[in-house]
Amino acid sequence: MTEVTQRKPDSATEPDGYDPAIVEKKWQTRWEQRGTNHTDLAGGARPFYALMMFPYPSAEGLHVGNLFAFTGNDIYGRFQRLQGHTVFEPIGFDAFGIHSENYALKVGVHPAELIPRNIENFRRQLKSAGLMIDWRYELSTTDPSYYKWTQWIFLELFKRKLAYRGRAAVNWCPKDKTVLANEQVIAGACERCGTKVEQRFLEQWFFKITDYAERLLADLDWIDWSESTKTAQKNWIGRSDGAEVIFRVADLLEMAGAATVGLNVMATTAELNALATDIKVFTTRPDTIFGATYLVLAPEHTLVDALTSDEQREEVTAYRRSAAKQDIVTRKVNKEKTGVFTGAYAINPATGGPIPIWIADYVLMEYGTGAIMAVPGHDERDFEFAKVFGLPIVRVVAPRSAHAAHIDSQNRDEHSTLSEPYLETENAHLVHSRQFNGLSVEEGKHAIVAWLAKHSHAKSYVTYRLHDWCVSRQRYWGPPIPIIYCDRCGEVPVPEKDLPVALPNVEDFTPDDTGVSPLARVESWYRVPCPRCGAVGRRETDVSDTFLDSAWYFLRYPSAHVEKAPFDETMLEKWLPVNSYIGGNEHAVLHLLYSRFVTMVLHDAGHLSFEEPYTKFRAHGMIIREGAKMSKSRGNVVNPDEYIERWGADSFRTYLMFLGPYEVGGDFRDQSIAGVRRFLDRLWASAIEAKRTGVPDDTVLRKLHHTIKKVGGDVPRLQYNTAIAAMMEYMNVLRAKERTPHVDEVLPLVQLVSPFAPHVAEELWERLGKTGSVFDAGWPAFDASLAAEDLVTIAVQVNGKLRGTIQLAPDSSEEGAVAAALADPGIAKFLPGPPTQVVYKPGRILSVRV
C-alpha cells in the first residue's frame, strides 16, 4: 500500500510534461466557472437522462466500487453529449438508514452532524474524479424537503389501500433487546453478543407489492435490462403455477364406522361440528394427489388450535412454542425434519380416505396457503418426513418407457416400495390413480384439477415467492411514517399540508428494550391531536425503510427545486423515464424492484404517464484487488484519493475501465495503472509535438478511421476495455518509428479519449488551438472511404491446417486467390496436386483440400 504514495511519474516534473494535478485542477475550476456541466433542463434539445445509483455517504468515503460505477456512467453520458444530446447526470445521497445510524452509535456522534460531514467529503471526491455532474440538482434523502415527499408517497399507497399493518416475524436479541436484520444473525446467535436469537412478532407496515407481482413479472419481457438482473427479478418474484386443493377435515363420527382407522372417538357432536372445516393447500403437483398420505400445516397456521385433539394438545403447544422461539435463520437452515401429529384427520378428496394432519416447521406460513398435502412418494422433503414418522409412502407416478424404467432400476417396479422419492416428470405416467392411470404428469395435472373442480375441491392457482414489502423500521434515522393513531378514528394519515412529519432531534437514539422505535420515548413528539376528530392521538413512531427513500429519487432530480410538488409535470414529460441507468447487481431485487413497484403505483394514481422507471438498465461488474475480494479486514481496499493523487483522475478512470469488461468487472492491479498513464503521456507528447504543416499520413488516417468506428461502436455497448485497447493501438501507429504526428491525426484521438480522460482532453483540445469545450465539439465523423483497404491479408488452410497468408484485393476472385496461394512457396509445398475442394470467403479465408 505504501508504494501507492511513492513518487509520481516523471512526466509530471518535466518541463511541459503532463502533470495531471495541474491540468485537472484547472479544468475542474473552469468547468465550474463556465457551467460546462450544467444541463439546460427546460430548453435542452434531445434530452438524455444518464442515471447512476446514488451512494450512501459512508464515513470511509467513496469506495472504488462507487467510482467504477460512476465512471462507467459518466463515460456513457459524455459520449451521449458528444452525440448531440442534452445530458443530465445528477447525483444525490442516500443518507438515511441503519448503516448511518449504527455508525453514529459506534462513534457517538449524532447522524445529523455526521452525515453532512460525510457528504462534504463525498462531494470533494466526486469532483476530483471529474464526473460530469450538474451539482445544482444534488439531493439528500435526509433533507426535509425530500422526505416530505417520501412521506407523501407512503400516503399515496395508504390511500390506495396498498399500505397496511400486519404482524411479522422479526429476529429479536433478548440481551441487546433489539431487532436484528437477518444478516446480523450468525448461526442462530446475535452477531454482537452471541446470545441465541428469538423470533418475535411485531406490528409492522407493509406495502402490497404482491398485488403487482404479475405486472412486475410481465414487464420484464420488454424492458431493456441486463439479462442477469431480469433473471434475478424473475426468480425473486417466483411465480409458481399449481392448484389450490381443499381438504375437508374428517367428520370423526363417520370415521368411527370406518374400521380402517383405529381412532379413539370420544368427542361430542358439538365438538365435531366445530371441526367441520376446510384446509386449503397449495400444490404444483395436483397429479400426485392419490399419493397424498398426510397433510402438514405450518406451526403458526390459524386452524391448528381448532384441529388439535385434547390428547395431542400438550405436544402441539410445546412444538409451536419451540418453533416460535427459533430465530428465522436457523429454522430455515436446520433441515432435520421435526413435527407433531395434531390428532385430526382430513379426507383426501381424490381417494376419499382419511389422512392425518400434522404440523411441522418445514412448512412455512408465508408461502402458498401455509399448508401442504404431503406426497412422500414424489417429494424429497415429504419423503424424509414420512421416513422419520413412519407415515405411508405411496407411488403414484412411474417411469413410462422400458428405457426409462431401465435407467431407473432402483424404482423399476411400480408396486415396489420406493427407496427414494421419484421426482421424474418426463417420460412418466400416473399409477394407482384410478381413472387417471396412464396419463402423463402434465395431462394428469389438468385432468385431476378439472375433476376436483367439479366438486369445488380444487382450482388452478398461482402463487408467488415474493412477499409484501415490510417498510417499518424500529429505528431513529429515517423518515417518520406519517400516520396518527386515534382511539376513535383508527389509523389516520397526516394531512398533506402538515407534511413533512419532521424527524425530531433526539439526543439518545439507541434502540431500547421495548422493541419499538426510539421515537416512542419522545412523548412531546408523538402525542398529537387526531387530525380528523381532534381527540388525543399518537403518532406512528416507526420510520420507513431506506429503500423507500431510494425508490423514487430519480423522479425528484429534475424537480429538485420544486417546493409544491414531488415532481414537476413538464420535467417528467421531458426527462423521464430514465434513458440509461447503470448500477450494481446487488440491487437487482431490492432497490430495482421497489422502484419499479413505486413507479407503477404512482402511474396508477395518475401521477406518472409511464409505469417503468428505467428504459434501459445495465449492471456493471465487480472489481477485486490482486485476485482477492476487497475488504476492510484484509486491508486491501483501494482508496481512490491516493491513486488520483499519484496518477491523476484521468489515468485512474481510464484504468478502471481498462482492467476488464465493464459488465463483468476485473482485477485491480496497482502495477497496471502505469500502462494507462503511459498512454496518456504519449497522447500528451503527440499533441505537444504535433506538426501543423503538411498533410496527415494515409496509413495513419486509415487506422484512425478504423479506431473512430471501433470506439464509437464499443462505447454505447459499454465495451470500454476494448475501446481503450483500440485507442492504444492507434497510438502505436501514430508514434511508430519516431515519426512526428500531424495535428489532424491527433485531434480526433483527443475527442475519442475525452469521455474517458476528460481533463487532459480539454487541455489538449485547447493547446491544439480549439476554443470551447471538447464536449461541445461533437464526435469525429467516420469516413468509410478513408478506412478502406486496398489489400487484405487472408489466411490459407490446406487440409484444415493453416499454412500461410496471402495478400489479396478485397474483391479478388476464387481463381485469383488459389493462384496467389500457389505462388507462395511456403504454401505451395503443401500442395502436391490440384485441390479437390476449395472454400473461399473473400476477405476471410481460403481453405483447400488435396
Add this chain to the structure above:
RNA sequence: GCGGGAGUGGCGGAACUGGCAGACGCACCAGACUUAGGAUCUGGCUCCGAAAGGAUUGGGGGUUCGAGUCCCCCCUCUCGCACCA
C-alpha cells in the same frame, strides 16, 4: 439442491453472424540513450524443438473444408436464492 456467470500465455484480458487464437496492457528479457534509471525509445516474449515442424483455449466425444465459438457428457471456480410445496 435451484438459478445466473465464467474456465484462453507468468498475470489482467482480446477474438464480429464458426474463418490467421493470444489484440491491448502489465510483468519479464535484450539492446539504445545515459553519471544513473524505477524515465524514454527499439526489439523479443504460449509451450516443445537447433530447425523443418508439432502441440495448444478446464477434460472427453461429435458436427464442419474449418471449432475458443455450435451439439452431447463430465470437471472446476464464482455470485445469487435456498425446506417456496
